[in-house]
Amino acid sequence: MNRFSLVLSSSVVALASSATMSFAGEKVTLYCSAQEDWCQVMARGFEEESGIKVNMTRKSSGETFAQIKAESANPKGDVWWGGTGDPHLQAAEEGLTTPYVTPMRGELNGWAISQAKSAGDKTIGIYSGALGYGYNSELLAAAGLAAPSCWKDLLKPEYKGHVQMANPNSSGTAYTTLATIIQLFGEEGGFDFMKGLHKNINQYTKSGSAPIKAAARGETTIGIVFMHDAVKQAVKGFPITVVAPCEGTGYEIGSMSIIEGSRNLENAQKFYDWALTADVQSMALQVNAFQVPSNMGAETSPSAPDLASIKLIDYDFTLYGSSAERKRLLKKWDEDVSVLPQ
Secondary structure: OHHHHHHHHHHHHHHHHHHHHHHHHHEEEEEEEOOHHHHHHHHHHHHHOOEEEEEEOOHHHHHHHHHHHHHHOOOOOOOOOOHHHHHHHHHHHHHOOOOOOOHHHHHHHHHHHHHHHHHOOOOOEEEOOOOOEEEHHHHHHHOOOOOOOHHHHHHHHOOOOOOOEEEEOHHHHHHHHHHHHHHHHHHHHHHHHHHHHHEEEEEEEEOOOOOHHHHHHHOOOOEEEEEEHHHHHHOOOOOOOEEEOOOOOEEEEEEEEEEOOOOOHHHHHHHHHHHHHHHHHHHHHHHHHHOOEEEEEOOOOOOOOOHHHEOOOOOOHHOOOHHHHHHHHHHHHHOOOOOOOO
């Protein structure tokens, strides 16, 4: 090889290397725990607006937490967006996420900021939604069952085989259910409730929204979910009735966190700020996501559950989002509830 060829070859290699480094820097890996269509809207929307490539994976809150923990020695994700706040708080406590103070804070509701402060700025609230359940009115009538209106109604023997909920190990929705029942009835009474409910459960799903989708398809009568997920099925035209339980209920602060050791930290922060803007949070309406957004200027659907009219408990996010309490309760559920005959 002559000197000219050697120089040219070296230049091409250098340019190729530079281009590769540039391309590698213009990406962000998003772990999404909201509904699939909303995750897609967020990923594609950020790509179009920023020019930054988004690699998105959708999993439930519990699954995403487990993945981030498993990858902690060699992080592959950059941002975790959506899903219940409890596992986000646990991730913060265990050092799996990193602090970031967004300039968007002045536009957010107080509950979103409280979520951030309780986690040392390692997470922030992006939406809120109340827990409840929905039932298929046609299946209920066909089975000759009375319409339930309270949590304790779901324990009635006539509902055996008619109720579905997610597994609290994989689903943030189901863990919120477990924590809510304990806060309503005390730990002993709460676990007695879960044991009674277990007798009526026909399936524990992986995803929190799966039970109400099954009810909409006619595969189960009742699905325990966040109320906005039940509203989504009703708006689609399925015979779903949404219930805010009479005893009161818990709620979620859906959250967003930047993963500790992010390989694309600057892009992760850009996504974080973008996701908190009013226009972006209003995009939820494109996919009939009926949560209450954290940005005070974002649009909320008139079909969204009115949190002011629902009897909400004073949900203890600090306690039930702690690593030790979450592990303890899940272990107790595994040992005392899931193993029981149905």
